[in-house]
Amino acid sequence: MGVSDNVKGLILAVASSVFIGSSFILKKKGLKRAGAAGIRAGVGGYTYLLEPLWWAGMVTMIVGEVANFVAYVYSPAVLVTPLGALSIIISAVLAHFMLRERLQKMGIVGCVSCVVGSVVIVIHAPQEHTPSSVQEIWTLATQPAFLIYAAATLSIVLALILHFEPRYGQENVLIFLGICSLMGSLTVVSIKAIGIAIKLTLEGVSQMAYPQTWFFLTVAVICVVTQLNYLNKALDTFSAAIVSPVYYVMFTTLTIIASAIMFKDWSGQNVSSIASEICGFITVLSGTIILHATKEQEPPPAQGTVTWYISGDSIKSFEDEHLITICNSDVLEQ
Structure with missing residues (x-):
């Protein structure tokens, strides 16, 4: 008995999260090493390009993204997308041990919530119904329900770009992220269509001659470029x-x-399964928010504190410096 498509997608999605979560740590360690030996990336330095750890992180991230791409071919988005939260857990746990970024108790609760929610989603996830051709995918993409969704999405994106961004883009994080997320939803369904076309082609049923394949590829490229552009704007303007x-x-x-409308992911499922998936999804979202909200921030220096940084080399990292602190401001006044 062969492995089902859902199991393949699940394995790929989990592997993707492991690779992507690990890549953040590798790249950060590489950046720290590069910053200790030269100009930091945050102030325009590029010495990290000579750091093997940074490149290891980049390769790991690429592997993770490829695995995530293939996962969408085998499993519905309702299963694959929420499992992306596992990369946050991997990153947080590795950062706790490798970067000494303390994972607080509520952060652990957030991790557990993500795991529990993911398990619930996996248990109740619908089976993937793989289309037999790009033409069949095109039929799904041109059904009235999805056309309405696509038209509404593009209309909202245009309104956000032309009207709201110039006025409120620097004040409201939802402007940039709304554009990213709306375009991202179209990115995923387009990439899923491309992935299915590649899979069918590798199985001997070429889909390259169909114009629909190239249409989906064009849409994916446009959406990805737009998505990354506004995500960078959001990160540059607001706190990560x-x-x-x-x-x-x-x-x-x-x-x-978007995936549920186009690919009818929930078709044939009973109400209890759909409700369980939604509850699992909400649990994952809650865990993600808790995990981010409880990230340890460096406490500000106490009032009246004087700190000397004694170091023979001003480029040394913070951990290498020796600190001498006078904490009682009354002593200074005497």
């Missing part, structure tokens, strides 16, 4: 601690909606 959870919630929600 705000951007990450909000983007995850919006992107995941809209992706599941």
